[in-house]
Amino acid sequence: MRLALIGVGQAGGKVTDAFLEYADRTDSDVVVDALAVNTAKADLLGLQRVPVGNRLLIGTDRVKGHGVGADNELGAEIAQADSEEVLDAVADIPTHEVDAFMLVAGLGGGTGSGVAPYLAKELGRRYEEPVYGLGLLPAKDEGGIYVLNAARSFTTFVREVDNLVVYDNETMSGAGDSLASGFARANEQLARRFGVLLAAGETDGRAVPEQVVDASEIINTLACGGVSSFGYAASPVERKRGFFGGKKAADASDATPRILSTVRQATLGRLSLPCEITSAERALVVVAGPPELLSRQGVEKARNWLEEATGTMEVRGGDFPVPDADEVAAAVVLSGVSDVPRVKELQGIAIETQQSMRELSDRSETKLADLLSVTDGDLEPLF
Numbered sequence: 001m002r003l004a005l006i007g008v009g010q011a012g013g014k015v016t017d018a019f020l021e022y023a024d025r026t027d028s029d030v031v032v033d034a035l036a037v038n039t040a041k042a043d044l045l046g047l048q049r050v051p052v053g054n055r056l057l058i059g060t061d062r063v064k065g066h067g068v069g070a071d072n073e074l075g076a077e078i079a080q081a082d083s084e085e086v087l088d089a090v091a092d093i094p095t096h097e098v099d100a101f102m103l104v105a106g107l108g109g110g111t112g113s114g115v116a117p118y119l120a121k122e123l124g125r126r127y128e129e130p131v132y133g134l135g136l137l138p139a140k141d142e143g144g145i146y147v148l149n150a151a152r153s154f155t156t157f158v159r160e161v162d163n164l165v166v167y168d169n170e171t172m173s174g175a176g177d178s179l180a181s182g183f184a185r186a187n188e189q190l191a192r193r194f195g196v197l198l199a200a201g202e203t204d205g206r207a208v209p210e211q212v213v214d215a216s217e218i219i220n221t222l223a224c225g226g227v228s229s230f231g232y233a234a235s236p237v238e239r240k241r242g243f244f245g246g247k248k249a250a251d252a253s254d255a256t257p258r259i260l261s262t263v264r265q266a267t268l269g270r271l272s273l274p275c276e277i278t279s280a281e282r283a284l285v286v287v288a289g290p291p292e293l294l295s296r297q298g299v300e301k302a303r304n305w306l307e308e309a310t311g312t313m314e315v316r317g318g319d320f321p322v323p324d325a326d327e328v329a330a331a332v333v334l335s336g337v338s339d340v341p342r343v344k345e346l347q348g349i350a351i352e353t354q355q356s357m358r359e360l361s362d363r364s365e366t367k368l369a370d371l372l373s374v375t376d377g378d379l380e381p382l383f
């Protein structure tokens, strides 16, 4: 599947950069073109891969290139005022080569969270290709304003995209990491996991899959709309070196159980958005690895297992042979999930935050009035 990627806000831009880095590294052409949209000039300057001409600074008359400071209502206003600029840049993308648009945004901030849903709406109106969102939820310790932003943006974004794939920053591994290195690793993992899925149908002819997962399989999986979660797991393959240093074929005796256990791990392990898997409407599984380890029986068994585990009949799947790969990897998409405790939790905290912000603002007004009121005498303001 070939994407036009639009990273919005700081997180959106960084994840887009990571996708481009992955595509370069693996010599894959899953990203047809990529744009980065931001209200903060510094964030755009910090990007490494998005071409300079594809970095769009919007809202300069309102925020002078300094970002919206986690105010996603302002982000949404700027999107409404300046979206033409972005849509003009999208018009330069060769859309005949594009299977879908994907908007990437951190939902906790102000720019990505406010601008991405509006762009989704406009793209949906103008293009036939599906418009997907990749939304990043804030981790639990990020604070009330981020959670409130995320809850409001989530509701709007889901409504405007054909499917919202969610990555919860709470699932980021690496407790001892600095924030920057934690994000960098999470972004790299995101790009790799998506990369396997997207590249599966874009074979370069070096190794042809038995069951191809092409763009239409992904589009049909996501066509039920709503929210998606994805999982990934990999099992390392031991390989001996041949006489001339090349890699020998891997031992294929345990190919079927290996595929099955990797797919189970991808589904039951840490999902990008933890959810009740039986609430999924559709599912997709891609098994990637050295061709000699991609047994047809293994892929079929894995698909049957996924059907049973999720209780859905609509499970698509296939293989993605990668000669010389050092692992067998499984990428699983659970589409249209509806039992997601984390979203309910987020909404609960958001409502509380909203309420206390209102109370605090009312109280501050009264306190200021108290502070300014003079009891003994009269103080005239200057004008």
Ligand SMILES: Nc1nc2c(ncn2[C@@H]2O[C@H](COP(=O)(O)OP(=O)(O)OP(=O)(O)O)[C@@H](O)[C@H]2O)c(=O)[nH]1
Residues within 6 Å of the ligand: 008, 009, 010, 011, 012, 014, 015, 039, 040, 043, 067, 068, 069, 070, 071, 105, 106, 107, 108, 109, 110, 111, 112, 113, 136, 137, 138, 139, 142, 146, 169, 183, 184, 186, 187
């Ligand atoms: N996964 C991931 N999440 C990130 C990254 N950077 C920031 N975030 C998350 O994104 C949210 C903040 O969004 P940003 O993208 O920084 O904010 P913004 O959209 O640029 O908006 P403003 O800074 O308010 O103008 C927080 O919830 C962070 O946890 C990143 O590189 N990767």
